[in-house]
Amino acid sequence: MTGGDSARAIAEGVRAGRLRAESVLERTLDDIARVNPSLNAFLCLCPERARAAAAAVSARVARGEDPGPLAGVPVAVKDNLATRGLDTTCASRVLTGHRPVYDATVVTRLEAAGALIVGKTNMDEFGMGSSTETSAFGPTRNPWDEARVPGGSSGGSAAAVAAGLVPLALGSDTGGSVRQPAAFCGLVGLKPTYGRVSRSGLVAYASSLDQVGVLTRDAGDAAVALAVIEGSDPGDMTSHDAPPKAPRAGGLRLGVPKGLLEDGVDEAVRASFEEALAAWRKQGVDTVEVPFVDAEVSLAAYYVVACAEASSNLARYDGVRYGRRVEARDLDDMIRRTRTEGFGEEVRRRILLGTFVLSSGYYDAYYRRAMQLRRHVARATDAALETVTAVVLPTSPAPAFRLGERTTDPLRMMLSDLFTIVPNLTSHPALSVPGPVPEGQLPVGVQLIGRRDGEAELLDLATRLDDATRYSACRPPAKEAS
Amino acid sequence: MSLSDEDLTHLLTLARLSATEADRVRLKRDVNDILRFVERLLDADVAGEAPMSHGEGTVGTWRADEARSGPFAPDPLELAPKRRDGHVVVPRVLDRDAT
Numbered sequence: 121m122t123g124g125d126s127a128r129a130i131a132e133g134v135r136a137g138r139l140r141a142e143s144v145l146e147r148t149l150d151d152i153a154r155v156n157p158s159l160n161a162f163l164c165l166c167p168e169r170a171r172a173a174a175a176a177v178s179a180r181v182a183r184g185e186d187p188g189p190l191a192g193v194p195v196a197v198k199d200n201l202a203t204r205g206l207d208t209t210c211a212s213r214v215l216t217g218h219r220p221v222y223d224a225t226v227v228t229r230l231e232a233a234g235a236l237i238v239g240k241t242n243m244d245e246f247g248m249g250s251s252t253e254t255s256a257f258g259p260t261r262n263p264w265d266e267a268r269v270p271g272g273s274s275g276g277s278a279a280a281v282a283a284g285l286v287p288l289a290l291g292s293d294t295g296g297s298v299r300q301p302a303a304f305c306g307l308v309g310l311k312p313t314y315g316r317v318s319r320s321g322l323v324a325y326a327s328s329l330d331q332v333g334v335l336t337r338d339a340g341d342a343a344v345a346l347a348v349i350e351g352s353d354p355g356d357m358t359s360h361d362a363p364p365k366a367p368r369a370g371g372l373r374l375g376v377p378k379g380l381l382e383d384g385v386d387e388a389v390r391a392s393f394e395e396a397l398a399a400w401r402k403q404g405v406d407t408v409e410v411p412f413v414d415a416e417v418s419l420a421a422y423y424v425v426a427c428a429e430a431s432s433n434l435a436r437y438d439g440v441r442y443g444r445r446v447e448a449r450d451l452d453d454m455i456r457r458t459r460t461e462g463f464g465e466e467v468r469r470r471i472l473l474g475t476f477v478l479s480s481g482y483y484d485a486y487y488r489r490a491m492q493l494r495r496h497v498a499r500a501t502d503a504a505l506e507t508v509t510a511v512v513l514p515t516s517p518a519p520a521f522r523l524g525e526r527t528t529d530p531l532r533m534m535l536s537d538l539f540t541i542v543p544n545l546t547s548h549p550a551l552s553v554p555g556p557v558p559e560g561q562l563p564v565g566v567q568l569i570g571r572r573d574g575e576a577e578l579l580d581l582a583t584r585l586d587d588a589t590r591y592s593a594c595r596p597p598a599k600e601a602s
Numbered sequence: 603m604s605l606s607d608e609d610l611t612h613l614l615t616l617a618r619l620s621a622t623e624a625d626r627v628r629l630k631r632d633v634n635d636i637l638r639f640v641e642r643l644l645d646a647d648v649a650g651e652a653p654m655s656h657g658e659g660t661v662g663t664w665r666a667d668e669a670r671s672g673p674f675a676p677d678p679l680e681l682a683p684k685r686r687d688g689h690v691v692v693p694r695v696l697d698r699d700a701t
């Protein structure tokens with residue numbers, strides 16, 4: 121009933137009185153209990169909170185009131201989004217047992233729309249990673265092949281949707297953390313325009329790059345979820361209410377960056393990408409080559425900016441006001457021990473890098489230069505988008521890799537983000553959509569980057585590809601929740 | 603640019619982190635690998651570009667200048683690992699012998 125149904129189908133059934141929110145929920149909780157021990161997608165569940173939400177939905181239906189566009193839809197939430205009274209750990213030891221006193225704005229908006237928050241999902245610690253292996257609570261496994269990673273950092277959210285446990289999950293995307301796991305798990309992953317969705321209650325990693333995003337099976341569900349969570353919020357002064365841009369008149373046109381696939385891209389990714397372009401062309405979408413940015417230099421700038429902001433944002437974890445504390449003789453020692461024992465290796469490495477690029481003597485050479493390059497990349501992306509509806513490129517250079525394959529090589533892990541970091545630097549919306557792959561092969565993602573506040577165009581293009589390839593009907597081979 | 607042992611010690615102090623000898627070896631190697639990759643930034647032509655510290659097109663949303671009770675009610679102190687009589691408790695800040 122719920123396993124595999126779209127959010128729209130569930131909400132429609134609940135609204136029409138054909139489905140009860142309570143039965144949808146109990147089925148979901150049973151599915152999670154059965155599948156989660158092997159996937160490790162959820163870090164904690166909140167059945168009582170979800171049952172209260174389901175009862176409220178049913179009461180509204182019984183009174184003849186509108187129960188909301190996500191009535192009775194089970195939703196998973198990444199563990200870096202604050203949930204009142206419920207563990208919010210960012211998959212870090214330093215926040216073990218941390219229970220916020222308020223809900224993130226996106227969580228409040230989902231529940232107001234009738235959604236049932238069922239639990240919090242696993243992630244790379246503080247969002248720092250591309251495989252969900254830096255979680256302090258063990259890695260999540262990819263439902264398509266449990267020997268492989270689900271991508272990251274929103275890997276728990278992606279695995280939960282791919283396994284059919286929930287039709288919709290929230291993630292966050294600082295450098296591809298929604299899109300890359302969507303690609304690895306065969307899902308649609310949307311990173312909205314910076315500011316389109318409130319970050320209030322999203323634990324900060326790199327504030328100028330972070331954005332809350334959604335993971336779903338198809339573009340229709342992503343559109344419904346975005347409509348629920350978007351819009352300005354007094355809790356986030358970078359949020360905005362700009363009206364969504366309507367699709368432009370004239371034909372749809374995709375820009376393929378020149379020379380992009382020349383090297384470093386896996387054969388399966390290249391083949392799927394070419395097939396996706398051919399499928400779009402059959403749907404009447406033009407494809408042209410466009411000049412684009414240098415992906416490697418952009419990744420270098422991204423890394424400097426992200427680590428600089430992280431080193432500042434994560435200074436707050438000192439064991440004084442919240443989170444875990446390691447007791448020591450004096451304050452300095454307590455802070456140092458709390459941070460050293462509380463943070464994992466990847467987080468410590470990024471804090472050190474950020475501290476380095478902000479330190480006296482290196483600020484101008486690294487951080488200031490990265491900010492200048494960021495401006496250059498933003499301008500180049502705007503220029504490319506003047507002539508095309510969206511820029512199209514692979515989401516990741518390769519499909520899901522094996523667990524443990526890259527954990528000892530941080531540089532190689534970082535290169536997984538090569539194609540996803542540009543829209544974070546520039547604030548543009550971007551979406552990963554499953555590309556066509558032969559039966560039995562791992563999912564591959566195709567990424568679309570669109571104009572700011574132009575999510576509708578990206579979702580339209582994703583729907584056209586679905587019409588041609590039926591990607592939303594593809595399911596992992598085994599362990600699918602029945 | 604390559605990080606020396608002294609650089610690493612200085613950065614650890616600034617970041618309020620410690621490292622065992624084995625950690626130091628690994629951290630130095632990994633940070634230097636990444637710095638070598640990041641150095642391609644130094645060759646990029648960015649002359650005349652104004653630094654971009656925040657999202658392009660961010661307009662900023664102002665809220666009314668009014669006192670609010672939330673969102674931190676009822677008591678943010680309840681999150682502190684150690685507290686007493688409405689205060690957060692931390693170990694001594696000043697060394698007793700030095701006073």
